[in-house]
Amino acid sequence: MSTFFHQAGTAMECLSIPITLHKESVLDHEGREVHRCGFKIGGGIDQDFRKSPQNYSDNGIYVTEVQENSPAAKAGLRMNDKILQCNGYDLTMCTHKKAVDYIKKYPVLNMLVARKGVTHS
Amino acid sequence: SPMQTSAVLGDRSNNQHQEVIEVQILPQDDGWGDNATALTGNTSVASGSMDDVSRLGGGDGGRGHLGWNFKCQRYLGSITAAVLAVLAVMTPVAMVLLPRMQIVPLRSEQLRCPAECEGLLITLTVKLVLLVLGSWAVFWRPTRATMPRIFFLRTLVLLLVFVTTFAYCLFYGVRVVEQQDQLDYKAIVTFALSLVDALLFVHYAAVLLLEIRQMPPRYYLHVIRSPDGISRGYPIGAISIQRAAVWLLDKYYTEFPIYNPFLERLPPRRSRSKLAHSSSFKFYDLDAQNNHGSLNPGNARGVLSTTSSSTTARRNNSSHNERFYEEHEYERRLKKRRARLVTSAEEAFTHIRRLQAEPGPAVPMDPYEAAQAIFPSMARPLQKYLRITRQQPRHTVESILQHLAICLSHDLSARAFVEKFLAASPVMQNDKEKCPIQTWSLVCDVLLSRGIEDGTVFQLRQGDVSLLCRISNLPHFNITEEIIEPKSNKFVLRLSSETSV
Numbered sequence: 001m002s003t004f005f006h007q008a009g010t011a012m013e014c015l016s017i018p019i020t021l022h023k024e025s026v027l028d029h030e031g032r033e034v035h036r037c038g039f040k041i042g043g044g045i046d047q048d049f050r051k052s053p054q055n056y057s058d059n060g061i062y063v064t065e066v067q068e069n070s071p072a073a074k075a076g077l078r079m080n081d082k083i084l085q086c087n088g089y090d091l092t093m094c095t096h097k098k099a100v101d102y103i104k105k106y107p108v109l110n111m112l113v114a115r116k117g118v119t120h121s
Numbered sequence: 122s123p124m125q126t127s128a129v130l131g132d133r134s135n136n137q138h139q140e141v142i143e144v145q146i147l148p149q150d151d152g153w154g155d156n157a158t159a160l161t162g163n164t165s166v167a168s169g170s171m172d173d174v175s176r177l178g179g180g181d182g183g184r185g186h187l188g189w190n191f192k193c194q195r196y197l198g199s200i201t202a203a204v205l206a207v208l209a210v211m212t213p214v215a216m217v218l219l220p221r222m223q224i225v226p227l228r229s230e231q232l233r234c235p236a237e238c239e240g241l242l243i244t245l246t247v248k249l250v251l252l253v254l255g256s257w258a259v260f261w262r263p264t265r266a267t268m269p270r271i272f273f274l275r276t277l278v279l280l281l282v283f284v285t286t287f288a289y290c291l292f293y294g295v296r297v298v299e300q301q302d303q304l305d306y307k308a309i310v311t312f313a314l315s316l317v318d319a320l321l322f323v324h325y326a327a328v329l330l331l332e333i334r335q336m337p338p339r340y341y342l343h344v345i346r347s348p349d350g351i352s353r354g355y356p357i358g359a360i361s362i363q364r365a366a367v368w369l370l371d372k373y374y375t376e377f378p379i380y381n382p383f384l385e386r387l388p389p390r391r392s393r394s395k396l397a398h399s400s401s402f403k404f405y406d407l408d409a410q411n412n413h414g415s416l417n418p419g420n421a422r423g424v425l426s427t428t429s430s431s432t433t434a435r436r437n438n439s440s441h442n443e444r445f446y447e448e449h450e451y452e453r454r455l456k457k458r459r460a461r462l463v464t465s466a467e468e469a470f471t472h473i474r475r476l477q478a479e480p481g482p483a484v485p486m487d488p489y490e491a492a493q494a495i496f497p498s499m500a501r502p503l504q505k506y507l508r509i510t511r512q513q514p515r516h517t518v519e520s521i522l523q524h525l526a527i528c529l530s531h532d533l534s535a536r537a538f539v540e541k542f543l544a545a546s547p548v549m550q551n552d553k554e555k556c557p558i559q560t561w562s563l564v565c566d567v568l569l570s571r572g573i574e575d576g577t578v579f580q581l582r583q584g585d586v587s588l589l590c591r592i593s594n595l596p597h598f599n600i601t602e603e604i605i606e607p608k609s610n611k612f613v614l615r616l617s618s619e620t621s622v
Contacts, residue, residue, distance in 0.1 A: 042619040064619050096620065103622045 003114045004082065006058050008045050008093040015119040016084055016112040021075040023107045035107050038070020039063050039077055044096030054080060061091040061099045063113075078115065085112040195267045205279060209286045209320055210253060213245065213313035216293055220309060231305050238307040241314055248317045252324060259328055266367040269563065270570040273361060274334075278327040285323060289316045335360040340573055340592045344369060347587040349380060356595065362579055363569040369590060370561060370581065374554070378546035380586055383511035455509055459543065462506045465499040466535040472498070473529060492525035506542060515551060516542070559583070 003014040023035035042056075042064040043049060049056045056062050063081045066072050083091050087110055089102040103109065114120070220227050234242070293312060296304065338356030342365070345352040355372060357365060473491055486494065503521070507513045528538040541550070548554055563569065565579035575594040580587055 037622050040619050040621045100620045100622060 003120055004057050004060075004116060006060060006092055008059050012092070014084075014114060016114050017076075017081075017119060019075050019077055019109075019111045019113050021071055021077065021109040021111065023109070024071050035104075036070070037072050037103065037109070038067040039072035040065040041083070041099060041103070042096075044099055045093060046095040046097075060084070061094070061096075077111075077113065080116065082114045083111055084114055086110070191267070195264065198272075199264055202275075202279060205283060206256065209282050210249065212286050212290060213249065213316045213320075216289075216313040216316070217242070217245065217310055219297075220304075220306060227301065227304060227306075234306050234310075238310055241307065241310045245310065245314045245317055248314070248321060252317065252321055255321075255324055255328075259332065265371075268363040268367065268569075270361075270363055270568070272364070273570050274330045278323065278330060281323050281326070282320070285316070285319050289319070334358070335364075339595060340575070341595050342369065342573075343591045343593070344373070345589045346377065346380065347589065348382065348585055349384075351378060351380075353377065357573070357592075359572055361570050361572050362565055362567065362577065363563060365573050365590075365592075366561070366563050366579065366581055369588070370559075373588065374549045375547050377548050379515075379548055379551045381511055381545065382585060383514075458502065458506045458509055462499070462502040462542075463536065463539055465502040466539050469495040469499045470535040470538070488526040488530035489522065491529050492522050496522060496525060503542065510542075510545075512542065512545070515553060520552060 002012060006012050021037060023037050025033055026036045028034050040063070041061050042052060042054075043060055043062045045059045047059065049059055052062075054062070054064060061083045063072075063077055063079055063083065066077055066079055083099075085091060086099075086102050087106055091099050091102065094102070220232060289312070293309075296312075335358035337358055339359050340357050341354060342357045343352065343354045353372070353376060355369075357368065360368065472495055504513075507516060524541055525538060544550075561581045561583045563579060563581055565577070567577060567579075573592045575592060577592040578590065580589045582588075
């Protein structure tokens with residue numbers, strides 16, 4: 001349970017699901033080529049988790065939406081997953097913007113994800 | 122060079138005559154607006170004012186202008202207008218009455234007046250009454266201004282009335298003289314009725330031309346008062362330059378703050394020495410020392426500066442500072458004194474009670490005595506306030522007592538009493554400005570009877586005060602319709618804490 005009630009900066013030990021996500025290249029509305037993962041994240045140490053509509057319980061980075069037939073869905077990412085690590089970057093103690101930057105940085109994401117009911121009992 | 126059409130009347134007698142003759146013609150009624158017999162306080166562009174005399178410091182301008190020349194110019198136009206109007210109204214009446222009074226010899230059969238003829242007579246009377254009433258309502262009023270150039274539209278209307286009346290009279294005369302036998306009374310009455318109709322339409326045209334044409338705003342008039350820089354802007358319609366000047370003066374007297382010539386330079390602070398020496402830049406004037414031939418340490422006040430231009434630059438810097446601090450100090454002192462004045466006035470007012478409200482041993486006083494009784498307790502703060510705002514010449518003790526008496530008799534509060542001294546506007550508040558005639562001279566490049574246009578600039582001057590006016594067009598507004606679908610008024614909650622990657 002402490003996975004989902006984690007105080008940012010304290011040590012934590014938990015099980016996690018490794019997910020490899022290959023981004024796809026699409027053209028955005030202006031015609032430029034971008035890498036799209038197909039999910040939405042919320043949270044961060046600069047956000048207030050008490051105000052989240054999904055009732056998250058700590059300041060970690062959570063997946064708030066996974067679009068259908070997206071690389072994220074194919075990789076096995078599900079809604080309300082908490083991303084613990086992405087390509088080696090620690091997402092349990094970073095701001096929202098930083099998390100977005102880390103995720104957008106590389107075309108392939110190696111993530112460690114915690115899921116309620118799966119990674120802890 | 123701008124044509125200065127100033128108000129000096131004496132040397133334009135020839136023009137006056139011509140102008141007067143042109144202006145003679147006048148609209149249809151005895152009540153033409155510029156009829157002079159009911160004059161009260163007026164503003165005039167061309168007459169002397171007592172105030173002017175004192176400001177000009179002794180020119181004889183004021184007295185000389187109030188002579189017969191000015192009176193002539195002021196009243197003659199209106200009087201001739203009135204005369205013409207009366208004539209125009211009397212003409213149909215005369216046309217109808219002359220046969221009856223046997224001045225025009227007609228047989229008695231011709232003078233018979235059957236029913237329709239009587240109906241026409243009644244209509245004639247009613248229309249005449251309406252005409253007189255309408256003219257009285259719109260045009261019977263004191264002249265607001267005496268203007269240097271002809272009032273073009275008014276002249277036009279007067280001409281129209283004159284021509285109409287004259288033509289009808291002519292036809293009437295011809296008919297009556299030549300065809301006496303074939304006339305019948307009904308024809309005469311119809312003729313008179315048509316004259317009255319024509320006059321009514323001329324009256325309608327006069328109202329449109331003189332009153333309504335200038336009402337919708339077309340231009341923007343920006344006024345700047347010269348010595349103190351107060352400015353205002355007004356929308357104005359299409360009128361001639363001289364009438365625009367008169368209109369503007371109305372606004373000036375009712376909206377501009379009072380000009381206080383003594384406030385030009387802020388009252389000097391008692392301790393100027395602190396500020397004068399606080400500037401860190403001290404300077405030599407090398408040229409002066411060269412003139413004196415020797416470097417006198419007594420003259421030197423500080424650091425050497427290489428060029429004289431940089432000294433002036435530094436001097437300017439410190440004078441900006443001085444001005445700022447002076448103004449700041451002045452504001453502070455002003456506020457302090459104002460606070461003291463208001464508190465002492467309020468205290469003084471608490472000593473006075475109405476007779477009914479305060480039973481017991483009391484000497485009943487009338488308002489003036491009551492004013493005299495409580496005035497001494499606030500005299501000193503009032504005097505100090507007036508001194509700091511340089512208003513003492515404007516308020517005499519007598520006028521202050523009168524004002525206080527009026528305030529007391531109407532149950533006004535202390536603050537209402539003090540308002541007269543605190544609020545320095547509008548210009549008409551200044552008792553000294555309430556004289557019956559005010560002279561202003563109008564300066565403009567363009568002929569004054571022309572209409573105002575985009576880019577017209579004219580200036581009104583009276584003594585120290587000058588008002589520079591600039592006209593610009595009001596823009597044409599392009600209003601387009603924008604339709605917003607009511608269906609597009611839907612909202613979705615978007616939390617900023619989510620980002621799509």
